[in-house]
Amino acid sequence: MTAIDQIAPRRSFAAGPFIDRYYGVGVSTLSVVLFLLLWEFAAEWNWINVRFTSQPSQVYRAAVVIFQTSAFYHHAWVSFSEFALGFGLALVVSIPVGLVLGTSRSIRLFVEPPLMALYTAPRLALLPILIVWLGIGMASKVAVVFLGAVFPIIVNTIAGVRNADQRLLLAARSFGANKIDIFLKVLIPGSLPAILMGVRLGIGRGLLSVIVGEMFVSEAGIGYQLMTYGQGMHMNNLLVYAFVVSIFGYGLTISVRNLEDHVRSWRPAS
Amino acid sequence: MSQIEIRDVAIEYKKPKSEESFVAIQGVSLSIEKGSFVTIVGSSGCGKSTLLLALAGLIECSRGSIRVEGKDVTGPGKDRAMVFQDASLLPWRSVHGNVRFALELQRWKRDDIDERAARFVRMVGLGNFADYHPHQLSGGMRQRVNIARALAVDPQVLLMDEPFGALDAQTREVMGDELLRIWERDKKTAVFVTHSIDEAIFLGDRVVVMGRNPGHIRDVVEIDLPRPRTAAMLDSPSFIEYRRKLRDYISADMQALHMVEDIA
Numbered sequence: 001m002t003a004i005d006q007i008a009p010r011r012s013f014a015a016g017p018f019i020d021r022y023y024g025v026g027v028s029t030l031s032v033v034l035f036l037l038l039w040e041f042a043a044e045w046n047w048i049n050v051r052f053t054s055q056p057s058q059v060y061r062a063a064v065v066i067f068q069t070s071a072f073y074h075h076a077w078v079s080f081s082e083f084a085l086g087f088g089l090a091l092v093v094s095i096p097v098g099l100v101l102g103t104s105r106s107i108r109l110f111v112e113p114p115l116m117a118l119y120t121a122p123r124l125a126l127l128p129i130l131i132v133w134l135g136i137g138m139a140s141k142v143a144v145v146f147l148g149a150v151f152p153i154i155v156n157t158i159a160g161v162r163n164a165d166q167r168l169l170l171a172a173r174s175f176g177a178n179k180i181d182i183f184l185k186v187l188i189p190g191s192l193p194a195i196l197m198g199v200r201l202g203i204g205r206g207l208l209s210v211i212v213g214e215m216f217v218s219e220a221g222i223g224y225q226l227m228t229y230g231q232g233m234h235m236n237n238l239l240v241y242a243f244v245v246s247i248f249g250y251g252l253t254i255s256v257r258n259l260e261d262h263v264r265s266w267r268p269a270s
Numbered sequence: 271m272s273q274i275e276i277r278d279v280a281i282e283y284k285k286p287k288s289e290e291s292f293v294a295i296q297g298v299s300l301s302i303e304k305g306s307f308v309t310i311v312g313s314s315g316c317g318k319s320t321l322l323l324a325l326a327g328l329i330e331c332s333r334g335s336i337r338v339e340g341k342d343v344t345g346p347g348k349d350r351a352m353v354f355q356d357a358s359l360l361p362w363r364s365v366h367g368n369v370r371f372a373l374e375l376q377r378w379k380r381d382d383i384d385e386r387a388a389r390f391v392r393m394v395g396l397g398n399f400a401d402y403h404p405h406q407l408s409g410g411m412r413q414r415v416n417i418a419r420a421l422a423v424d425p426q427v428l429l430m431d432e433p434f435g436a437l438d439a440q441t442r443e444v445m446g447d448e449l450l451r452i453w454e455r456d457k458k459t460a461v462f463v464t465h466s467i468d469e470a471i472f473l474g475d476r477v478v479v480m481g482r483n484p485g486h487i488r489d490v491v492e493i494d495l496p497r498p499r500t501a502a503m504l505d506s507p508s509f510i511e512y513r514r515k516l517r518d519y520i521s522a523d524m525q526a527l528h529m530v531e532d533i534a
Binding site: 189 | 357
């Protein structure tokens with residue numbers, strides 16, 4: 001390790017380890033607090049129309065009420081299970097598919113055109129077809145979440161496998177590694193960071209899919225509630241639901257990012 | 271019969287995206303005795319690494335044969351282990367885990383693996399760094415891990431492809447000493463590729479000099495220096511004589527190359 005490596009990762013000058021750790025959190029929190037305050041008082045002093053924009057204090061009061069109703073938990077459960085099923089299915093399918101496509105050139109060449117078409121196409125455009133096929137119940141939403149999440153994970157897994165360090169493969173072969181050894185001990189651990197990045201992208205797309213799917217046509221779920229409140233101009237309730245979705249997505253994304261950081265810890269920061 | 275018999279070996283590579291092939295080495299014959307330390311030196315492009323990879327069974331010969339202990343080399347085998355240049359360690363595994371890796375691949379008994387890996391990590395002087403990851407180590411330490419990994423699987427022949435090529439000059443000398451110290455213990459047959467003439471003389475019982483276009487063996491020089499070798503020998507008259515002789519071979523090779531380029 002050279003002297004440059006020692007200094008380079010430091011971001012701020014004056015800060016010690018304690019301040020360094022809390023500095024980022026502090027600045028981010030400050031930004032959120034300032035925004036909420038501005039919003040609250042802008043509404044209070046009639047700079048903005050509360051009818052259209054609501055107000056943090058009103059949203060808070062609405063949240064207290066909503067969280068005490070069983071309807072909320074029903075809708076949240078419906079959305080969550082649609083998301084979890086679709087996403088779980090996507091995980092199970094995409095990682096093995098990505099690993100195989102990353103290793104085999106001919107299969108990749110064969111499958112890549114339709115795969116890329118589906119990856120870049122707006123999958124929500126397929127929603128009407130999915131509803132015709134699968135109905136307006138959970139199945140169509142599970143399908144659209146699956147379609148949203150599966151491609152980023154496949155594409156990133158392929159990239160992870162293809163970027164595998166040839167020198168490591170050669171070293172493994174020199175010690176007599178067979179194909180399975182190479183998969184389990186070199187390719188999979190080596191592409192884990194890329195796979196997790198795909199998972200993180202997939203979470204965002206999957207969440208978007210479930211909400212939009214429910215907004216489009218359904219009988220229950222958070223997206224359904226968002227649509228209903230929107231049409232009735234119930235801004236407070238609408239924002240409570242929107243907030244719940246954001247928190248869920250944010251929490252999940254942050255956990256995967258932490259996992260990514262953990263998995264990457266064997267690499268020098270770059 | 272010698273432990274390693276290389277007979278009239280030629281290796282051709284297919285050039286990518288064309289029908290032409292490129293002859294990396296041709297007409298290479300060499301016998302290596304059990305327990306000897308053979309170094310291969312030559313300018314870049316002389317096919318010295320190609321020859322080593324063929325010995326490891328990672329490249330096929332287009333012609334000729336390579337035999338180790340009388341058996342044809344058809345692929346990697348437990349009788350040979352390779353020490354690569356820098357960056358062939360799994361970055362996500364610790365020092366201990368990287369040594370384990372080779373033992374796992376060769377299906378050593380689970381109970382033995384941990385103990386054996388730890389022993390070889392200690393042997394190369396990294397006992398206190400067993401839990402470190404490669405990016406936390408210096409280049410010299412990483413190469414110690416590489417050596418420990420190759421020795422742990424208890425090969426008959428140790429193949430080394432410019433293992434100290436990425437190190438600075440001081441570390442390189444220390445590593446050379448260290449390698450000899452380890453080698454003297456059980457004298458496994460060692461084949462060591464380098465582009466450093468001094469390193470080749472210092473380490474080797476015999477120095478194989480290779481030339482290019484296509485890669486071939488120009489000469490095999492017996493190094494008649496006593497062991498253990500010491501840094502003081504670098505300035506001895508016979509060392510200087512060997513150095514002069516080898517340098518002449520290699521600079522002649524380089525000049526021939528420049529002339530060809532001038533004509534072209």
